[in-house]
Structure formats: C-alpha cells, structure tokens
Amino acid sequence: MASLSTSDTFFKSVFPLKLRRAKLILPKPQRIFACSLCGSPQSRSLTKHSSTTQKQALNIADNGKKWQSVIGLEIHAQIKSASKLFSGAGTQFGVSPNTQVSLFDAAFPGTLPAWEQGRQEGGMESKTVDKGLSRGDGVGLMEIVTAPDFTCGDDAASFVKDLRDVLVTLGTCDGRMAEGSMRVDANVSVHLPGDPWGTRTEVKNLNSTRNVRLAIDYEIERQIEILENAGVIENETRSFDAEDGQTVAMRDKEKLLDYRFLPEPNLPPLVIHLDRSTLPSESSSLFVTLEEDGSGIDKICLPDQQREILEKDYEVPLIHSVVLVRHGLYDLFVTLVTHHNCDTRAASAILKTSYVAFLDDQKVEASNSPVSTQELAELIHIYHRGEISSSSLSIVLGELSIKQHLSCQAIIEEKGLWMVSNEEVIHAAIDEVLAKNPQNVKSYKKGKVNQLKVFTNKVIKILEGKANASHVQSLIKEKLDK
Amino acid sequence: MLQSYNPPYNATMVEKVIDAGGIIVGKANMDEFAMGSGSLDSCHGAVINPWNLLTFSCNQIQRSDWCIAGGSSGGSAAAVAAGACLAAFGSDTGGSTRNPASYCGIVGLKPTYGLLSRHGLIPLVNSMDVPGIMTKTIEDSVILLNAVAGHDIRDSTTVQESLTPFTLDHEIDLSKLHVGIPKEFHAPGLSEEVVEMWRATADHLEQAGAKVSQVYMPHTRHCLICYHVLCCCEVASNFSRYTGIEFGLRSGSEESTEELYAQNRHYGFNDVVRGRILAGNFFLLRKNFDRFFLKAQRIRRLISNDFKAVFDSGVHFLLTPTTLTDAPSFNWFCEKDNRSRCAEQDIFTTPANMAGIPAVSIPLRISRRGLPLSLQLMGPHFSESRLLSLAHWLEQQAGFPHLDLDFLDKQAIE
Numbered sequence: 001m002a003s004l005s006t007s008d009t010f011f012k013s014v015f016p017l018k019l020r021r022a023k024l025i026l027p028k029p030q031r032i033f034a035c036s037l038c039g040s041p042q043s044r045s046l047t048k049h050s051s052t053t054q055k056q057a058l059n060i061a062d063n064g065k066k067w068q069s070v071i072g073l074e075i076h077a078q079i080k081s082a083s084k085l086f087s088g089a090g091t092q093f094g095v096s097p098n099t100q101v102s103l104f105d106a107a108f109p110g111t112l113p114a115w116e117q118g119r120q121e122g123g124m125e126s127k128t129v130d131k132g133l134s135r136g137d138g139v140g141l142m143e144i145v146t147a148p149d150f151t152c153g154d155d156a157a158s159f160v161k162d163l164r165d166v167l168v169t170l171g172t173c174d175g176r177m178a179e180g181s182m183r184v185d186a187n188v189s190v191h192l193p194g195d196p197w198g199t200r201t202e203v204k205n206l207n208s209t210r211n212v213r214l215a216i217d218y219e220i221e222r223q224i225e226i227l228e229n230a231g232v233i234e235n236e237t238r239s240f241d242a243e244d245g246q247t248v249a250m251r252d253k254e255k256l257l258d259y260r261f262l263p264e265p266n267l268p269p270l271v272i273h274l275d276r277s278t279l280p281s282e283s284s285s286l287f288v289t290l291e292e293d294g295s296g297i298d299k300i301c302l303p304d305q306q307r308e309i310l311e312k313d314y315e316v317p318l319i320h321s322v323v324l325v326r327h328g329l330y331d332l333f334v335t336l337v338t339h340h341n342c343d344t345r346a347a348s349a350i351l352k353t354s355y356v357a358f359l360d361d362q363k364v365e366a367s368n369s370p371v372s373t374q375e376l377a378e379l380i381h382i383y384h385r386g387e388i389s390s391s392s393l394s395i396v397l398g399e400l401s402i403k404q405h406l407s408c409q410a411i412i413e414e415k416g417l418w419m420v421s422n423e424e425v426i427h428a429a430i431d432e433v434l435a436k437n438p439q440n441v442k443s444y445k446k447g448k449v450n451q452l453k454v455f456t457n458k459v460i461k462i463l464e465g466k467a468n469a470s471h472v473q474s475l476i477k478e479k480l481d482k
Numbered sequence: 483m484l485q486s487y488n489p490p491y492n493a494t495m496v497e498k499v500i501d502a503g504g505i506i507v508g509k510a511n512m513d514e515f516a517m518g519s520g521s522l523d524s525c526h527g528a529v530i531n532p533w534n535l536l537t538f539s540c541n542q543i544q545r546s547d548w549c550i551a552g553g554s555s556g557g558s559a560a561a562v563a564a565g566a567c568l569a570a571f572g573s574d575t576g577g578s579t580r581n582p583a584s585y586c587g588i589v590g591l592k593p594t595y596g597l598l599s600r601h602g603l604i605p606l607v608n609s610m611d612v613p614g615i616m617t618k619t620i621e622d623s624v625i626l627l628n629a630v631a632g633h634d635i636r637d638s639t640t641v642q643e644s645l646t647p648f649t650l651d652h653e654i655d656l657s658k659l660h661v662g663i664p665k666e667f668h669a670p671g672l673s674e675e676v677v678e679m680w681r682a683t684a685d686h687l688e689q690a691g692a693k694v695s696q697v698y699m700p701h702t703r704h705c706l707i708c709y710h711v712l713c714c715c716e717v718a719s720n721f722s723r724y725t726g727i728e729f730g731l732r733s734g735s736e737e738s739t740e741e742l743y744a745q746n747r748h749y750g751f752n753d754v755v756r757g758r759i760l761a762g763n764f765f766l767l768r769k770n771f772d773r774f775f776l777k778a779q780r781i782r783r784l785i786s787n788d789f790k791a792v793f794d795s796g797v798h799f800l801l802t803p804t805t806l807t808d809a810p811s812f813n814w815f816c817e818k819d820n821r822s823r824c825a826e827q828d829i830f831t832t833p834a835n836m837a838g839i840p841a842v843s844i845p846l847r848i849s850r851r852g853l854p855l856s857l858q859l860m861g862p863h864f865s866e867s868r869l870l871s872l873a874h875w876l877e878q879q880a881g882f883p884h885l886d887l888d889f890l891d892k893q894a895i896e
Contacts, residue, residue, distance in 0.1 A: 103491060107723035109484070110493060110602040114638045260766035262715055262775060265609035267638050 065228070067190045069220045070197055071156050072148035073212075074185040075163065077173040079140035112266045142173065148187065148197075153216035157209040160184055164209075165303035165326055177208050184212050188219040190227065198223065199233040203240055203247050215240035219247050306330040314344045323352045327359065328366045332373065340377030346384035354390055358397040370401040379408045391465040392417040420466050429462040430455070430476055444480060452477060483515075483730050483750030484604075485525060493602020494634045495571055495613050502629040507567045510557030513820075515721075516573050516606045517754045519581050519827035520815050521556025525752070529556035531586055531809050532564035533853050533885055549809040549853060552582035552827075555614065559586040562616050563885050569626050572614035575606045576709055576824070577804075577831020579614025580843035580858060585809035587845040587854025587885055589877075591615040591623045591870070592831075594863045595838035596641050599634035607716040610709075610835040618884055620844070620874040624650055627866065641864075651871040656690045659872065662697035662797035669829055673807040675849050680803055683846065683857055686879060687801070697797055699788040702833055704781050706825050709832045711765055711778040717755075718762025724750060754820045786837040793862045799872055800860040802830050804843040808853035830858060840866050842873050846880040854882070 104111040144163065150156040164182060167173035174181050184207075189200035203219055206212045218240075223233050238247040271287040273279055279287065301309070303325045310321035310330065314337060324333055329351050336342040336351075355376070359366060369376075383393050392412070399411045412418055420426055433455055434441055444451040456473040463472075496506060513523045521529035530543055531551040538546050551560045555572025559582035562570050572579035574592040583590025591614060598613045605611055613630075617623045631645035663684055668677075688694040726732040726746030734745025751759070765774035792800065805827065815823060834841035841860040849855050859876070861869035 106728045108490070108729060109604040109723065110489065110600075112601055112608075112637050112639075114636055258768050260718065260763055260768075262719055262766055265639075265716070 066193060067220075067224050067227075068193055069151055069188065069190045069223075070148045070200075071150035071152070071216055072187040073144075073146045073150065073156055073160070074187070075144040075146075075160065076183045076185075077142045077144065077167055077175075078181040079142060080172055080174045080181075081140060113264070114267075142167075148189075150216075152220070153213035156186060156216055157213035160212050161209050161326070162303065168328070169300060169303055180207060183207055186212065186216050186219070188216055188223065189233070190220055190223045198227070199235050201233065201236055201238050201247075203238045204250065206240055208242075211240055211242055214242075214245055215247055218245060222247065301330070309334075310348075314348070316344065316348045320348045320352050323356065324348060327356050329355070332366055332376075335373055336377050336380060340373070340380075342377055342380045343384045346380050350380050350383060350390065350393065354394045354397060358394065358401075361398070362401060370404065371397060375400055375408050382408065382412070386468055387419055388412060388417055389419060389460075389465050389468060392419075417466060419468065420463050426459070426463065426467060426472060426475060427479075429459045430472070430479060432462065433458045434476075434479070441480070452480075483724050483726075483746075485731070487730050489602070491602065494599035494636060495630050496602065498630045499626075504629070510555070510561050510570060512557050512572075512578075513554035513754075514752050515604065515717075515755050516554040516575060516578055517717075517758060517824075518820050519553045519577070519824050520550045520820075521553035521560075521582065522550065522812075522815065523752055523754055523820055528812070529553070529560050529582075531556075531853075532560050532887065533587065533809065535564075535887060535890065536852060536885075547811045547813045550585065550812055550815050552585035552805070552809065554578040554582075555616070556582040556586075558616050559583050559588055559590070562586070562588045562618060564887055565885070569615065569617045569622055572616055573603055573606065574612045574614035574831075574835065575610045576713070576828045576835055579616060580804050580831050580841060581827060583614075583616055583843045584804035584845070584856035584858075585854065587856070587882065589617050589620055589623050589845070589873075590804075590843040591617075591627065591866075592834060592841045593627060593631070593866055594840045595835075596639050597631050597645065597840075597864065597866070599630075599632075599637040599640050601634055601636040605716075605720050607713045608720065609712070609716065610838075612835070620842075620870055620877050621650065623842070624648070624870055627870075648867040650874045651868070652874070654871050654875050656687065656692040656875070659687075659691075660693040660695070660796055660798050661687055662695060662792055662800045664697050664699045664702065664792075664800055664802060666699050666702040667802040667830060669806065671806045671826065672803060675847075676803045676805075676807060676855060679847050679855055680801070680857060683876065684801060687876075694801075695797075697792045697795075697800070699785075699792060699833075701781065701784040701788050705785055705833050705836060706829060708778045708781040708785070709828070709836065710761075710825065711774050712782065714758045714762035715765050715775050715778075716762070717758045718760075718766060721751075721755070721759050726750065757821065782836050785833060789833070789837040789839055789860075789862075798861065799865075799869060802858045802860065804830055804856045804858040806830075808849040808851055808855055834858075834860050839863055840869055842869060844873050844876055844880075845882045845884075846876065848883060 102111075104113060146159070150159065160182075164173075164175040164177070167182075168175040177183070183205050186203045186206060187200045188203065189198040191198040201219060201223070203215045206215055219238070226233060234249075237250045239250045240247050273287055273289045276289055279289070306325045307318065307321040310316040310324060310333070311318060314333075316324070316333075324330055333347055333351055336347045337344050358371075359369060362370065364370070379388075379393055379396060382388050383390065388396070392415075395415060395417060396408050396411050399415065400406070400408060403411065406414075437455070437458075440451050440454060444455075452473055455476045456469055459472050459476065460467050460469060492500075500506065511521065511524050511526050511529050513519075513521055514525060517523070529551040531549040534543055534546075534548045538548065550556070555570075555574075555578045558570035558572045558579075561567050563586035572582070572590070574580065574590075577592075579592050580590040592612050593615070595610070595612050600608075600611055600613065603611060603613055615623050615626050615630075617626060628645070628647040632640070633642055634640045661684070663680075684694050724730055724747065725743045726734065727742075731746055731750040732742070733749050734742040736742055747756075747759075764770060789800075806829070818826075831841070839860055839862060841858055843856045843858050845854045845856045847855040857876075859869055859873050
C-alpha cells in the first residue's frame with residue numbers, strides 16, 4: 001500500500017493557499033463564526049496558527065478547581081469530484097457495490113495511478129492528493145489540521161460547521177458528514193491553569209457536528225474526573241459511541257499500526273503555480289495553476305460574508321442568517337427580496353422554517369428545488385398579506401412540487417387553505433374551546449397567563465391551521481378579559 | 483498466485499504491437515514475479531538455454547549438467563534465441579532482460595525509464611521497472627522500439643512527448659565518439675574470456691577512430707546492496723495487492739479474512755518472493771525507514787550522479803560486460819540460493835536501472851564452451867538512437883554466429 005511522499009507538502013501548500021486566497025478577499029482577517037446554539041457571534045481567524053490567542057474554557061470541578069481544556073481538530077474532507085483521484089471510476093454515494101471500481105481501484109497488477117484530469121468545481125484548476133490507503137477507495141481527501149485552539153465541544157463544532165460551509169460554498173467538498181464526506185478527529189486534553197498541558201487523547205471519526213460537540217464534552221468530563229481522582233490520562237485513540245454518548249478506547253499503543261509507507265514512485269511530482277506567469281516555458285513536468293477560470297473564486301461570496309450582508313443590508317437576525325447560509329439559501333433570499341420585492345422578514349422566516357423543511361423532505365438541494373422562485377415569491381407575498389398561515393404554506397409547497405402546472409393560488413383555492421376571514425367562525429371556535437375547558441379558564445383568571453397559548457393552539461386546530469395565531473390570541477384575551 | 487489469472491486488459495506494449503500489425507504468439511516462462519537471475523524459480527519449471535541443443539539432444543538435457551538461460555526473463559530470451567519468435571518483451575528491473583539475452587546470445591535492450599509504458603507490466607520495483615526488448619539483431623530492436631515507445635496516459639511516468647521514430651545511423655563517425663571504460667566494472671569473478679573480449683572490443687573501437695578512456699564511478703560498488711533494499715521495499719508495498727480476494731489464487735480457509743490472506747500468500751508465493759516481502763516490510767518499519775530505505779535512496783542518487791558526471795565530462799557511451807561469464811551450468815548455479823546468485827549475477831546490469839539510463843547487451847563472440855559472450859553499452863537518458871547505432875556497428879564488426887536450430891528439423895525428418 002503505497003502512499004505519496006508529496007502528500008504532506010502538497011496539502012500544506014494547496015489548502016492554505018486556497019484559504020489564504022479566500023482570506024485575501026475578506027475585508028478583515030478576523031472572521032465571524034456563529035455559535036449554532038446561542039447564535040452569539042464568536043470572533044475567530046480561519047487559519048489557526050497561533051496558540052497565543054486562545055481563550056480557554058473553564059471547567060469547574062466539584063471541589064472548585066478550575067480545569068482548562070485544549071482541543072485541536074484534524075478534518076478529512078472528501079474532494080467533490082466526478083471521478084476518483086487516480087482512476088476514472090465514479091464516486092457517487094449509495095450506488096450498487098462494485099459499479100464504481102476500475103481495474104486500478106481493485107489493484108489489478110500492472111495498472112498504474114494517473115492524475116485524473118477531471119475538472120474540479122469551485123473555479124480552480126486544482127487536484128489534490130490522496131492521503132494513504134487507497135485500495136478499493138481512491139477518492140481524494142483534503143486534510144485540514146487546526147492548532148489546538150478550541151476550548152469546548154460547542155466551540156469546535158461551530159468551527160467544523162463553518163469550515164463545512166466554506167468548503168461547500170467553494171464547491172470543493174459536498175459536506176455531507178453523514179455520508180462520510182467529512183470526518184473529524186479531535187485531540188483533547190485538560191490541565192489546571194499555570195500547569196503544562198495535559199496528556200491528550202484522540203477521538204477518531206466523528207461524523208456529525210453534534211457528535212463532535214458531544215464527544216469532546218464527554219472526553220473533557222472524563223479526563224477531569226480521572227485527574228480529580230488522582231488517575232492518569234493515557235495517550236490513546238478513542239472512538240465515540242453515539243448511542244450511549246461515551247468515548248471508548250480503540251486500541252492500545254502496542255497495537256498501533258505501522259503503515260510502512262513509502263513514497264509513490266508511479267506519480268511524478270506535481271508542480272503548483274499560483275498563476276501562469278511563473279510557468280517555465282519548456283517543462284515536461286506535470287503542473288497545475290491556482291489561477292481562476294471563468295467563474296473565478298473572487299466572485300464567490302463566502303459564508304460569513306453572506307451572513308454579514310444579510311445582517312447589515314437586510315436586517316436578518318444572525319440566528320436566521322446562519323440557517324439561510326448553511327442551507328445555501330442566500331442567493332434565493334436576495335433574489336426574492338430584490339427581484340420579487342418580498343418582505344425581508346417574511347422571506348427569511350419562511351425560508352428558514354417551512355422552506356428548509358420542505359427541501360429536507362424532498363431530499364433536494366436549494367438549487368434543484370421543484371418550486372420556482374416565482375411561485376415561492378408569490379407564496380411569500382400571500383403569506384405576508386396574512387392570507388395563509390405558515391402551516392398552510394408548507395402544504396402548498398408540497399402540492400406545488402407534485403402539481404407543477406398549477407399556480408399556488410389555484411392550490412390554495414383547491415385545498416381551501418385561505419385564512420378564515422369570517423370573524424364569526426373564529427369567535428365560534430373560541431367559544432367552543434373556552435366552553436370545553438372550564439378548568440383552564442379558571443386558572444387563567446387566577447393569573448396563569450400561559451393558558452392563553454393553550455387556548456390559541458386549540459382554536460387553530462379547530463380552524464385547521466387557517467388562522468393567524470397572534471390574531472386568535474388577541475381575540476381570546478379580549479374575550480376572557482371582558 | 484497468478485497461475486490461473488487471466489488479465490482483463492492488454493498491456494499498452496501489447497496493444498501497440500498488435501496495432502502495428504504484430505502477432506502475439508504466446509507468453510514466456512520466467513522467474514516468479516521476475517525475482518531471480520536464472521529462470522529456475524518458476525512455478526512452470528526451469529527455462530533451459532537453447533544453446534544446450536548444440537551439445538545435447540532434447541531427452542538428454544534433463545539428466546545432464548545443462549546451461550541455464552539466465553533471468554528473470556529467461557523464457558523470452560530462449561524463445562527468441564531458438565527462433566520460436568522474432569522478438570519478445572522482458573521486464574528489466576535489475577538486468578532481467580540483458581542477463582538472459584547475454585546468456586542466450588541475443589540483443590537485450592533496456593530503454594530509458596519512461597520511454598515505454600509500464601501499464602500492464604506486473605510491477606516488481608516501480609521506480610526501476612522498464613519493459614525490455616529482445617531480438618536477434620539491433621535492427622529488429624529498433625523496429626520494435628519505434629512501434630511501442632512514447633507517452634501513455636495510463637502510465638504517468640512515461641515521457642510527455644511521443645517518440646519520433648528513428649533509423650540507425652549506418653555511417654556512424656567513430657572519430658567523434660568518446661567511449662568510457664568504467665574501472666569499477668572489473669569485478670571479482672569476471673571470466674578471463676569476458677575480460678579479453680572487453681579489452682579487444684575497446685581496442686577495436688579505438689583503432690576505428692573512437693576515443694576510449696578509463697572512467698571512474700566510485701559509488702557503483704554499493705549498487706547491489708542498495709538495489710536489494712529498494713527492491714524489497716517496493717516489493718513489500720506492491721505485493722500487498724495479492725490477497726486472493728479480487729483476483730488470483732484463493733486456497734485458504736475462509737474462517738477469517740486475515741487467515742485467508744495469510745494462507746493465500748503462503749501458498750501463492752515461493753520462498754524468494756516471501757523473503758523479499760518480509761525484508762521489505764522490515765526496512766520500511768518506522769524505526770528502520772531512515773536507516774534503510776532513505777539511505778538506499780540517497781545512495782541511489784549518488785550512483786545516478788556518477789553516470790551524470792561521466793556523461794557530462796564528454797563521454798558518450800560506456801562499454802562494460804553484461805555478465806561475468808558465459809551461461810553457467812545448472813549444477814553450479816544451484817550451489818547457492820537465489821538471493822546470492824542475484825547479488826552476483828546482476829552486478830553489471832543494476833546500475834543502469836538505478837540511473838534510469840538506456841543499456842543494451844550485444845552478443846559478440848562464442849566462448850570456449852561454445853556459448854555466447856556479450857558486452858553492454860550504456861548511454862545518457864533518451865540516447866537510444868545513437869546508442870543503438872553504435873551497438874549496430876559493433877554487431878556488424880563482430881558478425882556473431884546466431885544459434886541456428888534448423889538441423890533439429892532435419893534430424894526430426896530423418
């Protein structure tokens with residue numbers, strides 16, 4: 001099993017170049033990473049080389065000791081390409097076994113690796129190198145290693161999410177962690193302030209951001225507990241069991257595999273040039289340039305720029321913009337607002353909830369949505385005018401994907417999804433709910449204001465979701481407070 | 483391991499020959515996975531040098547002390563020498579084309595690394611393997627080389643440009659040639675006959691107007707040990723593909739995958755192959771990597787630089803023996819094991835593989851035992867056209883009597 005001598009230097013040179021380039025076009029070197037849980041912005045530079053800027057999380061043990069945790073990540077991202085790196089075989093996920101295996105992939109004797117001249121998306125002529133064991137696999141991997149700059153699971157998971165967004169935006173990785181397109185290894189250690197860093201363990205193969213967070217937090221807790229009880233942390237490799245949320249030792253040091261790598265003799269060195277100007281006139285060696293082709297990277301708006309624009313220009317709250325950007329809805333949102341005059345709040349609310357759920361349901365990317373932007377805009381207008389509820393809107397989306405010849409108006413009509421405009425019907429429903437729940441009415445009158453929500457939900461249920469919740473709630477309040 | 487394996491594709495070399503109108507007659511015997519220099523370690527049995535037929539009748543040979551064909555591509559050499567085919571391909575990693583060519587009295591050409599595609603060549607040492615061309619005459623070698631040389635997208639190490647076909651220079655101007663005689667190639671064990679022929683040929687070149695001088699290649703003496711380390715390392719890596727899962731022999735217990743691998747590999751490889759895999763894995767251990775593999779790579783660079791220095795100093799070609807002696811006898815060869823014999827037999831041929839330069843073995847004389855004697859010419863990278871022109875001149879001057887087995891047909895008729 002041969003590997004490439006060039007791989008390490010290749011990664012060090014190619015990937016940071018991409019990042020550096022990405023960084024160049026940013027207004028400031030510091031990038032905003034949104035914490036997915038609380039929505040609070042965290043400042044962090046994308047290329048982490050310095051450990052001096054780290055902020056360390058404090059974990060306070062039962063006896064009041066404050067432990068600091070240090071986390072570093074190693075991320076393997078599969079390169080999005082139509083073919084494998086060294087053979088022309090396909091790379092689709094979930095197709096029949098053995099249909100994407102070339103003679104080379106199956107290691108037939110006499111077959112040799114060759115750089116696939118397959119076009120890489122993302123506006124760059126570049127190819128990257130497989131890291132190691134390739135038999136039966138052979139899809140290119142990017143290896144991205146961070147400095148030990150993270151302090152807790154959420155911190156690290158947020159970075160992974162953002163990195164994923166960047167790679168997906170650049171088109172270099174599809175970012176589907178569940179399919180194994182991105183895997184994370186986390187190095188975790190804890191120590192007391194002022195002490196040298198503790199012995200680290202490595203948790204391997206984390207395949208979701210949730211698992212990154214849970215595994216790291218579990219590992220921090222586990223190490224603190226051992227140290228609190230005067231134990232010793234073993235330098236070991238652990239795996240994460242998502243079922244019970246624990247990390248378990250994978251293999252002990254003695255059994256650590258020695259892969260016995262040697263440089264790959266079948267591929268001549270690949271020379272990387274920033275642009276064509278440095279190309280030697282007469283060179284028979286293989287080369288790539290990082291020059292942009294027509295759809296240059298400069299035109300790509302990176303995730304945090306997108307969020308910034310959403311926040312500054314459209315006043316979309318960060319917690320909404322994170323979701324929009326993560327699901328690739330930035331372009332759609334801008335089109336809806338600028339070309340179709342949709343209300344920004346209505347558009348972001350619908351895209352963030354109903355539309356994301358709809359795409360999820362249809363198992364399609366935003367770019368392949370069965371619903372046209374035109375129809376979606378019309379729906380958002382109708383919603384914004386208060387003529388349908390958000391739950392009805394979801395139904396219309398579902399119908400539109402099947403009956404593409406119908407307009408949303410026609411579907412609303414056909415399904416009878418217009419908002420109940422007859423106030424009497426609403427009042428009748430309210431009366432019915434209040435009459436059926438005298439106990440709740442009593443407790444409301446005693447001051448339990450949250451009962452209002454209970455009533456509202458019941459009324460909306462009777463009205464089959466075709467009513468505006470806040471309108472119904474105010475009517476109920478009016479009635480009860482009389 | 484591959485006895486019952488039918489490759490699902492043709493090698494580029496084979497394709498090109500077919501495209502050029504050639505007819506493929508068959509496959510030839512050789513040492514298992516090209517590991518050996520006697521063509522005795524094959525699961526199909528040993529290759530017998532056809533020159534034996536001048537001394538023994540067919541049914542006497544097995545009982546006599548017959549001469550070996552050399553290896554590892556001994557079958558190819560024997561087939562060409564016996565006239566069974568006009569040309570054959572061999573694989574040349576440390577001399578496997580030139581060694582049997584020398585013993586069987588034919589031309590054995592190892593072209594520059596990268597001139598011919600290795601796609602379809604079962605790999606031994608990827609960084610040294612070169613498909614070799616074996617023919618009776620230099621002229622035939624040129625025809626074949628022109629047909630198969632050039633870039634192949636399926637082998638990234640092939641030259642980017644396709645080769646412009648060339649013809650031999652029949653009016654070679656020897657007065658403009660400088661031929662080097664490397665001092666270090668006067669190795670122990672070199673037979674008197676070979677030394678004499680070497681000296682006579684050098685004198686002949688000088689008399690014909692060429693400049694002939696002694697040159698020094700101080701690192702050549704490390705060549706075989708260095709070759710052995712690099713070879714074993716690449717073998718260990720290359721041969722991990724032979725698990726018996728995707729193709730090849732499957733004869734093990736299917737209780738566990740690891741056990742299946744182990745048994746397939748135990749039954750599928752001979753001692754020589756297993757020995758090299760074991761050694762290679764040892765050299766590549768993390769703790770040994772620098773001491774063995776990396777060191778050998780550095781020495782390889784020094785050996786290669788020796789050639790560069792000599793060629794840069796104005797020497798056009800190097801003239802050396804191909805083998806120590808004429809074809810050894812079977813009994814003598816079997817006195818030592820495969821590894822010792824390789825370390826001794828490949829002494830003049832491995833340096834060209836280390837440096838990736840072209841080398842050709844040319845039969846020039848008949849020894850006192852009635853067997854062929856050959857010399858080797860080596861030149862700078864991609865100097866085939868001029869190298870073969872000089873080889874052609876030597877061939878013309880020598881008038882080597884090729885093996886003619888027509889008398890066997892007459893005997894059969896009688």
